[in-house]
Amino acid sequence: MDAALKPSKSNRITTLQFILIIHSMQLGVGIISMPKDVADVSGTDGWIAIILGWILSTAASLIIVQVMKKYPDGSIIDLIEHYFGKWIGKLAMALFAVYFLLYAYLIFDRMVLLTQSWIMQQTQSWVLMLLFVIPAYMLIKGGVRDIGRFAEITFFASIWMVFVISTLFKDGNWLHLLPVLKEGWLPVIRTVNTTILSFLGFECIFFIYPHLEKKQSASKGVIIANTLTMLIYLFITIICFLVFSPDEITFFNDAVISAVKIIEFRFIERFDLLILSIYLMVIAKTWISALFMSVYCTSRLIVGKYYVHAGIFLVAMVITNYALNTGWNESIEASGYFSKIGFAVAFIGPVCLWLVLLVMSQFKRWQT
Amino acid sequence: MEFFLRLYKLLTHRQVVMLRQSREDHTPDRGTVAAGxxxxxxxxxxxxxxxxxxxxxxxxxxxxxxxxxxxxxxxxxxxxxxxxxxxxxxxxxxxxxxxxxxxxxxxxxxxxxxxxxxxxxxxxxxxxxxxxxxxxxxxxxxDTQGWPQRAISDSQIEASLKGAHQGFIESGWQNVALLRRMLSTRELKMIELYVGSRVRCKVTILYLEDLALPELVQELHNRLMELNIDCVLNTGELTEYLEDRPFSLLPQFITTERPDTAASQLLQGRICVVVDRSSSVMIAPVGIAAFFQGVDDYSTRWPVATFMRILRFVACFIAAFLPGIYIACISFNVEVIPLDLILSIGQFRAAVPFPPLLEALLMELMLEMLREAGVRLPAPVGQTVGIVGGIVIGQAAVQAGIVSNLMVVVVASTAVASFILPNFDMAAAIRLIRFPVMFIASMFGIIGIVACFMTLIIHLVQLRSLGESYSTPIAPVRIKDWKDVFIRMPLWSMKNRPDSIRSLQKTRIGPKRRL
Incomplete structure (x- = not known):
């Protein structure tokens, strides 16, 4: 294992960085299709499902923090190795490596698809991928701390978007939301399936927790991170529900961009292009962080420097994209399968692990 | 065969050189003075x-x-x-x-x-x-030292309106004296050492003992001691040997010719290095924010200074990205530009036979040449060059159909913006960044600019100056320090020293305002 990956004084992160890394893993491409996905199941009551999803994801994050507290100086891999032995540790490494690699690739692919269909129609998607290989490699090489700092700058540099998008309120119609719970709770609860998946990403706590400077603020941090994500989801979804009519909204795949397209200033037209371009930075830090977690696992599993692995994976991603030449349909289908794995890793896994650890810590052997 | 011959020659040549060097290294020790x-x-x-x-x-x-x-x-x-x-x-x-x-x-x-x-x-x-x-x-x-030297005068490259009009000169002890005059306190400590194996050069490290972190002073001292150079003629040479990331575009230390700037940096817990025979002084460690702070910021009233600060950040962005954005908008994302504007741009562009990238490169290179020519020439001739160049760029090039009107506006505002930054090294770096941005923008449009911006931020985040983070207080965020970054709050409100510069003393002594 690389010494640079071990938690040490030189790669500690502050609480704000901890919050923003989690938040930036959650907020990514999902938000763009979210209003449609939610409205498909439960119409304009979907926003309630976001709040329910938030409660579940916060609970899951808190459980992950509880799990990590059992072995605060190491990542989930160290924890599993400590409690279950070397080989199960290796299995977990492989599992997480594949999981985060898929996570990174799917988002990267989706990001490039979005760019291609909205901004650069005539450019091949793998060429667009090539453009982000160098920044991604640089950032991964920098490690957790630099990812945290990058998340901070990107967060502060993209706050203005919220204000620009709020100008849409004047085009909205609040009546679209009424009546609340028009079809009862059942559709809302069915939508929770979709919304909790959009909170995926908090499982990165497994890997960044040991780097956190003040461990006691971890629980507070994950609550803030989830809340921040929830507020942004809620804000965007409600804006889209207000702007589009309840029937109309299901026709827009990328409802957010379509809504932003309405914004027009005297000095700039097609504001959606500008916002989407800059939002690419927000999307990028999602998959770059995920790729970092992946190479964290592979560099422990197989020999080699973690950034060399990152380079290989990035090139492999471009080649895969070139070879498969996938489009929107494949991407959406793959995300459907992936979200099932994501649900297992981020929700079921931590709960089981926590219960097992609770039982184990009753025995003397594992109490230290 | 020839290859081996060459290799042999190369090797023997190296041996000769090494022999010669070793002879020079071992000048006989002549011992002590005799009686006769x-x-x-x-x-x-x-x-x-x-x-x-x-x-x-x-x-x-x-x-x-x-x-x-x-x-x-x-x-x-x-x-x-x-x-x-x-x-x-x-x-x-x-x-x-x-x-x-x-x-x-x-x-x-x-x-x-x-x-x-x-x-x-x-x-x-x-x-x-x-x-x-x-x-x-x-x-x-x-001690009968007295060599030819110029009088203490205002700094040429860091002119200030309201700051002190004394600049450093080419003699080390006088520069130290200027700093001593600025900070006449016993906490001002100095370490003297000699650098250079052929020609010795006296280098003085200055710091305030109750502020500067001892480990930083030690680090700088170590780096200077480990240096093995023939000769140091200038502070700029020295900084190149001391940098953490030698391949970065950005300056990682400030070199200044102004004693008041150096003194204010010392008061923030930073360390100064005075190099004998050089008229600039190196300051370490620095963060990105320090390059945007001018001397006059603290002598003008704070609303004005705040405005200047924001202006500098905007100018920095313009200087690095405006030509790129123009190219991206013209060649890829035409739909972003409002209709009336795009019509008039189209009208002008129709007369120009070159692609936007070539047009922009032509003008940017012309501008850089004019700037460089203006620096080298004596003042009256330099002015003439400026005027001639200005007319050529401004009017004749447009009429000749080489560039479009809007391109001239873009290039001119880029040029003006790049001169707003108070630090020369930073301004030069920003001017250089513009070229890769232009190339990427011509290939990938607005997405390319975002990717460039991302790369730049990632690089900023990873830079270190003397082992300290370069991007503080922006990342890691220290909101309290933002009082003196994007804005300049009134001095009496800055009760604490900035967190982003680690120092021994957290609060300033007695910043009180009489109401």
Whole structure:
């Protein structure tokens, strides 16, 4: 294992960085299709499902923090190795490596698809991928701390978007939301399936927790991170529900961009292009962080420097994209399968692990 | 075969060079001063062979009747003080029996005795004069330094409106004195060391002991000690050897010619390095924010200073990205531009046969050449070049159909913006960043610019200056320090020292405002 990956004084992160890394893993491409996905199941009551999803994801994050507290100086891999032995540790490494690699690739692919269909129609998607290989490699090489700092700058540099998008309120119609719970709770609860998946990403706590400077603020941090994500989801979804009519909204795949397209200033037209371009930075830090977690696992599993692995994976991603030449349909289908794995890793896994650890810590052997 | 021959030649050549170098490294140690005056002078002649500027003045020391010799390098000494304070005193001062022989009647402050020839050699080269006495097994070194130097004047590249009008000059001890005058406190500590294996250069590290972190001072000291250079002529050379990331575009230390800037940095807990023979002073460690702080910011009223700060950040963005954005909008994302504007742009662009990238490159290169030409030429000619160039860029090029009107506007505003940054090194770096941005923008449009911006931020986040984070207080975020980054709050509101510069003392002493 690389010494640079071990938690040490030189790669500690502050609480704000901890919050923003989690938040930036959650907020990514999902938000763009979210209003449609939610409205498909439960119409304009979907926003309630976001709040329910938030409660579940916060609970899951808190459980992950509880799990990590059992072995605060190491990542989930160290924890599993400590409690279950070397080989199960290796299995977990492989599992997480594949999981985060898929996570990174799917988002990267989706990001490039979005760019291609909205901004650069005539450019091949793998060429667009090539453009982000160098920044991604640089950032991964920098490690957790630099990812945290990058998340901070990107967060502060993209706050203005919220204000620009709020100008849409004047085009909205609040009546679209009424009546609340028009079809009862059942559709809302069915939508929770979709919304909790959009909170995926908090499982990165497994890997960044040991780097956190003040461990006691971890629980507070994950609550803030989830809340921040929830507020942004809620804000965007409600804006889209207000702007589009309840029937109309299901026709827009990328409802957010379509809504932003309405914004027009005297000095700039097609504001959606500008916002989407800059939002690419927000999307990028999602998959770059995920790729970092992946190479964290592979560099422990197989020999080699973690950034060399990152380079290989990035090139492999471009080649895969070139070879498969996938489009929107494949991407959406793959995300459907992936979200099932994501649900297992981020929700079921931590709960089981926590219960097992609770039982184990009753025995003397594992109490230290 | 030929390859091996070449290789052989190369190797033997290297051996010769190495031999020559090793010979130079082992100059024989000449030991200590002898008792006889003649022997001493002979040794001296052999050390300084072919040095017509070595002056040896032999005379009789009146007090004791001994033969004596005063040696110095003419041009490095103050002749007045040698004639009046040394030679006159020694040759004509009446005999005073009560005085001990070693108590020389010389009216010069700094008088040391030494025995080592190596020491004497260095002293002579630094402008001291050496006094030998017959029968004494030691030599006296007298501080008679006085070499040609210019008067203290305002700095050329860092002009200020309301700041002090004294700039550093090319003599190290005077620069230290200027700083001492700015910060007359006993906490101002100095470490003197010599750098350069062929030609020694005195380097002084200055810091405030109750502020600067000892480990940073130690780190800088270590880096300077580990240096192995032939000779340091300029602070800029030294910074290149000390940088954390030598391949980065961005400057990782500030070099300034202004004592007030250096003093204000010292007061923030940073460390100064004064290099003898260079008129600029290095400051370490620095963050990105320091490059946007001008001297005048603190002497003008805070709303005005705040406005200037924001202007600088905007200008920095314009200087780096505006040509790129223009190219991206014209060649890829035309739909972003409002319809009326795109019509008029189209009208102008129709007359221009070049693609936007070529058009922009042409103008940018022309502009850079004009700037460089203006720097090299004497002021009156430089102005002419500016005017001629301005007219060529502004009017004739457009009429000739080489560039479009809007391109001229873009290039001109980029140029003006790049001169707003108070730090020359940073401004130069930003000007350079513009070119890769232009290329990427012409290939990938607005997405390319975002990717460039991302890369730049990632690089900023990863840079270190003397091991300290370069991007503080922006990342890691220290909101409290933002009082003096994007805006400048009133001075009395900055009760605490910035967190982003780690220092021993967290609060400033007594920033109180009388209401």
């Amino acid at each position: 005056l003649k022997e001493n002078l002979a040794v001296l002649q052999s050390i300084f062979s072919k040095a017509p500027d070595l002056i040896i003045r032999s005379f009789i020391y009146k007090q004791s009747g001994q033969r004596a010799a005063l040696v110095y390098l003419c041009g490095l000494v103050d002749k007045n003080s040698i004639n009046n304070n040394v030679l006159y005193q020694l040759m004509f001062e009446p005999i005073d029996e009560s005085q001990h022989m070693t108590n020389l009647p010389i009216t010069i402050g700094d008088l040391k005795s030494t025995q080592q020839w190596s020491q004497i050699e260095l002293m002579l080269l630094e402008g001291h004069s050496i006094l030998f006495l017959e029968g004494a097994e030691l030599a006296y070194s007298l």
